[in-house]
Amino acid sequence: MPYSIVQVRSALDRLPRVRLGHLPTPLEPLPRLSAALGEVSVSIKRDDCTGLAMGGNKTRQLEFTLGEAVALGADCIVQGAGSQSNHCRQTAAACARLGLDCYLVLCRDDRAPGAGEVAQGNLLLDLLFGANIRWTEAPLGHAFEHEKTALAGELRARGRRPYVIGGDRGKLLGAAAYVNQMCETAQQLDGTYPDAMYVCAAGATHAGLLLGARLLGLPFPIRAMAPIVWDYDVPSAVAETANALSAELGLPLEQPIRPGDVGHSEECVGPGYGILTREALAAIELVARTEGILLDPCYTGKAMSGLIDHVRRGTVRPGSRVLFVHTGGTPALFTYARDLLEG
Numbered sequence: 001m002p003y004s005i006v007q008v009r010s011a012l013d014r015l016p017r018v019r020l021g022h023l024p025t026p027l028e029p030l031p032r033l034s035a036a037l038g039e040v041s042v043s044i045k046r047d048d049c050t051g052l053a054m055g056g057n058k059t060r061q062l063e064f065t066l067g068e069a070v071a072l073g074a075d076c077i078v079q080g081a082g083s084q085s086n087h088c089r090q091t092a093a094a095c096a097r098l099g100l101d102c103y104l105v106l107c108r109d110d111r112a113p114g115a116g117e118v119a120q121g122n123l124l125l126d127l128l129f130g131a132n133i134r135w136t137e138a139p140l141g142h143a144f145e146h147e148k149t150a151l152a153g154e155l156r157a158r159g160r161r162p163y164v165i166g167g168d169r170g171k172l173l174g175a176a177a178y179v180n181q182m183c184e185t186a187q188q189l190d191g192t193y194p195d196a197m198y199v200c201a202a203g204a205t206h207a208g209l210l211l212g213a214r215l216l217g218l219p220f221p222i223r224a225m226a227p228i229v230w231d232y233d234v235p236s237a238v239a240e241t242a243n244a245l246s247a248e249l250g251l252p253l254e255q256p257i258r259p260g261d262v263g264h265s266e267e268c269v270g271p272g273y274g275i276l277t278r279e280a281l282a283a284i285e286l287v288a289r290t291e292g293i294l295l296d297p298c299y300t301g302k303a304m305s306g307l308i309d310h311v312r313r314g315t316v317r318p319g320s321r322v323l324f325v326h327t328g329g330t331p332a333l334f335t336y337a338r339d340l341l342e343g
């Protein structure tokens with residue numbers, strides 16, 4: 001028997017949380033995009049409109065991670081990722097809002113400004129929000145997480161009380177936010193379900209949506225288009241996060257989620273993380289020109305290119321209803337001006 005929305009929400013309410021987002025986000029039809037694609041009906045869940053610092057999925061997740069940080073008495077936050085990280089930008093804004101010092105470890109990747117170049121996109125916003133930035137040459141992954149832990153150690157040695165966002169705990173709390181999002185979505189759908197949900201995700205967001213759908217007994221598959229190819233088994237990791245969260249919430253499933261239940265696809269990544277593909281550019285232009293909605297080059301543009309491809313190949317059958325989750329990321333658009341204009 002599935003759980004009710006009230007049961008799931010009251011389990012989530014036992015986790016510490018700070019309010020950061022403008023929720024619920026709108027769920028809207030996309031009539032002109034649907035017409036352009038043919039006989040499908042596409043709707044969009046506007047998590048780019050979560051409200052904090054230009055929005056995105058991380059606003060929801062920070063409500064839970066920073067909720068825990070505040071409950072534990074942290075006085076500063078350590079987070080880190082690529083130089084154009086949406087998570088870092090929203091963390092910096094949330095810290096400003098909550099009066100916490102924000103320390104960001106940023107990877108000196110291809111999108112980091114070179115000597116004499118000016119900060120743009122998410123990095124520009126990190127600076128405006130007053131984040132303290134430490135650059136590293138370590139690539140994302142194990143070595144990078146070590147840099148975050150080391151910075152937290154230095155802060156502790158100076159008498160600070162840092163909370164590090166990341167690791168298994170960060171994934172579990174991020175997933176809790178997307179269980180909550182699925183409750184919100186189910187309420188908005190009010191029994192009229194899509195045939196499939198498309199989203200750009202390969203971690204906490206996917207785990208939360210999947211667990212939310214399973215807890216509520218929602219009938220549609222979640223097709224998650226990954227923005228990156230990780231060097232670990234993503235379906236196993238997503239299933240593990242979802243099952244751990246189900247246990248933490250005290251909401252057991254009749255059958256645990258198995259890696260084979262995880263609709264993970266790497267088909268839209270292209271040559272690599274953060275590299276704009278021709279298909280993503282076409283998707284960004286199509287959605288901008290039919291609906292006046294901005295997608296981004298790194299995440300949502302790629303996921304939409306997957307949805308468009310599935311419609312064209314018949315994986316999404318004529319007459320289907322599809323729900324696309326917009327996870328944000330639009331500030332990075334400005335760092336891709338050349339790729340966007342020159343194709």
Ligand SMILES: Cc1ncc(COP(=O)(O)O)c(C=O)c1O
Pocket residue numbers: 056057086087174200201202203204205206299300327328329
């Ligand atoms: C805009 C956007 N979409 C999707 C994702 C993927 O989220 P997750 O790693 O929780 O699956 C991210 C993560 O950085 C993001 O910034």
